[in-house]
Amino acid sequence: MPEIQTTIIPHNQEPYVTRTYPTEAELDTVIAKAAVAQKSWSAVPLDQRIAIGRRFTEEFKKMGDEIPKELSLQMGRPVSQGAGEIRGFLERANYMLDIAVLSLADTTLESTDKPGFRRFIKRAPLGVILVIAPWNFPYLVSINSVLPAIIAGNAVLLKPSPQTPLTAERFALALTRAGVPENIIQVIHMSPDLTNSVISKPEVNFVSFTGSVPGGRAVAKAAAAAPGFTGVALELGGKDPAYVRADADLDYTAGELVDGAFFNSGQSCCAVERIYVHESVYESFVDKVVAITKTYRLGDPTLPETNLGPVVSLASAERIRKQISDAIAAGAKSLIPESHFPQAKSGTTYVSPTVLVNVDHTMEVMTEETFGPVVGIQKVSSDEEAVELMNDSIYGLTASIWTNAEKNPESEAAFLKLVDQLETGTVFLNRCDYLDPALAWVGVKDSGRGVSLSKFGYDQLTRPKSVHMKIKTS
Template sequence: MSTAGTQIPQDADTASQTTLIPHNQQPLVIRSYPSQSQLEKSIQHAAAAQEKWARLPLSQRIAIGRGFMEEFGSMRDEIPLELTLQMGRPVSQIPGEVRGMLDRADYMLNIAESSLADVSLTNTDKPGFRRYIKRVPLGVVLVVAPWNYPFLVMINSVLPALIAGNSVIIKPSPQTPLAAERFASAFHKAGVPRDVLQVIHLSPELTSAAVKHPLVDFVSFTGSVAGGRAVDIAAAEASGFKGVGLELGGKDPAYVRADANLDYTVGELVDGAMFNSGQSCCAVERIYVHESIFDDFVARFAEITKKYKLGDPTEPETNLGPVVSVASAERIRKQVSSAIEAGAKALIPEDLFTVAKAGTAYVAPQVLVDVNHTMDVMMEETFGPVVGIQKVNSDDEALALMNDSPYGLTASVWTDADANADSQEAFLRLADELQAGTVFLNRCDFLDPALAWTGVKNSGRGISLSKFGYDQLTRAKSVHMKIKI
C-alpha cells in the first residue's frame, strides 16, 4: 500500500501490475500503467469536467448518488467471488461489505443537503447587511484506496467528494483493481461523467507524481503509515498547499473489566480480532483483561479460535481465508515467533491448521499470553489473525497500557454498563482519557456512518463519514454583503 517514490519512469507506458490470487498465487488480472503524458491528460480532463459537474444542482447530484446505489445493488451477486479472488476474504463474508457500503452511501446521501447547506448569519446581521458561509468543492480529489475493504473505504471519500461537486481520481490497490473498476462503473451507469470519476492504475512513482500535480487539490489516502508518510511528503513538495487526509494503521486495544458478560464478550472479541484474517485497520490486536476473570476469558477465547475453518476462501464453509500475500504471511509469522522467543506463550496448536505452511499466504490464527509491551506483537501493527492478551489489575493499569501505543484509531471497553451505574461511569471516564479516534462500549471493529471516522497519533489525520466528512472535502467560502450604501 506504500506510495513511496518521486521520479517518473521513462517506460511507464509499458509498465504493468499483476494481481495474484492469494489462496493459490495464480495471476488473476494484469493492468497497465499510463505514461506520464496520459496521466497528465487524465488529470486535466478531471479538472475541466469538475467545473461543469459543480454547476449541476445538488439535488441532481444526490439523485445520481441514489442511482449509483441501485446500479451497485444490481451487481451484488457478481461481487463476492470476484472480490474473494482478489484479496482472499471468504466468499460467504463478502455480502456484508456490500450491505455496509450501501448503508454508508444511504446515510451520506441523506445528510448531504444539510451538510452542504449555506450557514446563514441573518440572526446577527446588522441592518443593511447580509452574511453567510458556503461550502464549495475543492476541485480534483485523488483517492488512494486500499485492498482490505475496497468498497467500504472508497465509499467513505468518493461519494461525498462527488456529491459535494468535486471530480475524483481513484488509484486502487494493485490487489483489488476490479473492485475499483466495478465501483466506478456503477457511478457511470448512474450518470456521473467519465472524466468526473476515473480509475487510474498507477505505479508508486506515478502515484507520487499525481499527488504532486498542481491540478490535484486534495489527496485521501488509506493504507500503511509508511505509505501515508510518503504521500504527505509528496504533497508538501508540491506547489501550493493541498490538503491530505490520512487513514493509517492501528493497534487497537480492548479492555475487559471484571464485570463484563463473558458469554457475550468473548465471541465478539474473537470476531473483532479474526474477521478478514485480522486485516483491518480497526481490528482488535491487543486485549487487556482484569485479573479476576483472566483465566476464564483466555480459555474461552482460545476454544472459539480453535474452531475456525481456515482454507480455500471460495468454499462456502470456510470462515478464515489467507492473508493478502506470502510476504505478509511471513511477516506475521516472524512477529509471532519473535514474541514466543521473548517469552510469550502460544495457545493455538499449529497442527490444527495444516494448510498454514511457509511459502503460502495461509496463516494460522494465534492467541498469545504472557505478553508485554517490549514485544512487537503488542506494539506494532500485525494485520493478521493474531492477538495478544495481557492481565491487568485495575482500570488505571488498563488505561495506561491502552494508551501506550504509537497508534490511536479505535479502542473498546467491555463492562456491564446496563445494570451497573458505576460501570457506566467508569466507561465514560475511560472514554474521555483514551487516546483514540473512536471509543466503543461492548462492541468493536465497526464504523457508524453518523460518527466521524478519524484517528490520532500514527493512525493518521483527517475525517471521513458524518457531516465532518463533507467538511473535509469542501472549503468554507464567506460571503459578506453590504446591501444599503
C-alpha cells in the same frame, strides 16, 4: 515497454488480472479532463447530484452476485463474507446521501447585530481529488470519500490497490451508469512513482489516502512539495486495544473480540490486536477465547464453509509468522496448537489464528501493527493499568471497553470516565471493528489525520467560502 501490474490470487498464488500503467502524458490528459469536467459538475444543482447518487446505489446492488467471489480471488476474504462488505458499502452510501443537503447547506448569520448586511458561509468543492484506496476493504473504504466528494461537486481520480483493481472499476461503472459524467470519476492504475507525479500536479487539490504509515508519510511528503499546498487526509495503521472489565459478560465479550481480531484474517486497520483483561476474570476469558478460536475453518476462501481465509501475500504471511516467533522466543505462549490448523504452513499464505498470553510491551506483537490473525492477551489489575497500557502505543484509531453497563449504572459512568482518558479516535462500548457512518472516522498519533464519514466527512471534502454583503449603502 509499458509498465504493468499483475494481481496474484492469495490462496493459490496464480495470476488473476493485469493492468497497464498510463504514461505521464496520458495522466496529464486524465487530470486535465477531470479539471474541466469538475467546473460543469459543480454547477449541477445539489438535488440532482443526490438523485444520481441514489441511482448509483441501485446500480451497485445489481452487481451484488458477482462481487463476493471477485473479492475472494483478489484479496482472499472468504466468499461467504463478501455480502457484508456490500451491505456496509450501501449503508454508508445511503447515509452520506441522506445528510448531504444539511451538510452542504449555507451557514447563515443573524443580521440583527449588523443591520444592512447579509452574511453567510458556503461549502465550496475543493476541485480534483485523488483517492488512494487500500486492498483490505476496497469498497468499504473508498465509499467513505469517493461518493461524498462527487456529491459535493468534486471530480475524483480513484487509484485502487494493485491487489484489488476490479473493485474501483466496478465502483466507477456503477457511478457512470447512474449518470455521473465519466470524467468526474476516472480510475487510474499507477505505480508509486506515477502516484507521486499525480500528487505533484497543480490541478490536483486534495489527496485522500488509506494505507500504511510509511505510505502515508510518502503521500504527505509528496503533497508538501506540490504547488498550492495540496491538502491530505491520511487513514493509517492501528494497534487497537480492548479492555475487559471484571463485570463484563464473558460469553458475549469473548465471541465479539475473537471476531474483531480474526475477521478478514485480522487485516483491518481497526482489528483488535491486543486485549487487556481484569485479573479476576482473566483465566475464564482466555479459556473462552481459545475455545472459540479452535472452531474456525481455515482454508480456500472460495468455498462456502470457509470462515477464515489466507492473508494477502506470502511476504505478509512470513512477516506475521516472524512477529509470532519473536514473541514466543521472548516468553510468550501460543494457546492454539500448530496441529489444529495444518494448512498454516511456512511457504503458504495461510496463517493460523493465534492467541498469545504471557505477553508484554517489550514485544513487537503488542506494540507494532500485525495486520494478521493474531491477538495478545495481557492481565491487568485495574482500570488505571488498563488505560496506561492502551495508551502506550504510537497508534490511536479505536479502542473498546467491555463492561456490563446495562445492569450496572456505575459501569457506564466508569466507561465514560475512560473515554476521556483514552488517546484514540473512536471509543466503543461492548462492540468493536465497526464504522457507524453517522460518526466521524478519525485517528490520532500515527493512525493519521483527517476525517471521513458523518457531516465532518463533507467538511473535509469542501472548503468554507464566506460571502459578506453590504445591502444598505446610504
